[in-house]
Amino acid sequence: MSHDNRITENSAIYQYLFKLNFMLYFTKPVIRHIVEFIIAAVQKGYSGTVTDIVNLSFAHCHRTTFGKFLSQGVWNIEYAWRAIRREVIRIIYQLSQPIKVLCL
Incomplete structure (x- = not known):
């Protein structure tokens, strides 16, 4: 079974980062690392370590790459x-009720 994880620029994660205008302020390698962090953080077994990020996001690099990043x-x-913060406030006003936020 292949663990090759292909997240294209058409994926929901990238589209959301486009919506937040991250592409204006961050380089493609930084965006790729942010996406890998997001993928790892929502996986079962994530405990907040750099090793977890590499293993759970199926990143094709050594853990020291993320440490240096x-x-x-x-x-x-x-x-x-x-x-x-802007996006959270927009969602609160849109829903007209408090939202629950997961802090990692």
Whole structure:
């Protein structure tokens, strides 16, 4: 059984990141890592480790690649937080009720 996981730019995850305008502020490799983080975080068995991210997202790289990305990567995390907060507020107003948020 192949564990090859192909997430194309037409996938729902990429489309959602497009909607949040992440493509304007982050490079393709950063977007790919963000997608791999999302995939791993929603898998059964995820405990928050870099090794889990590599194993559960079926990333084709060594765990140190993600470690370097997190510790030495140059990317605007503040933009990501602002975009996510804006989207959460939009959903709250759209639904007219509180929403539940999973904090990892």
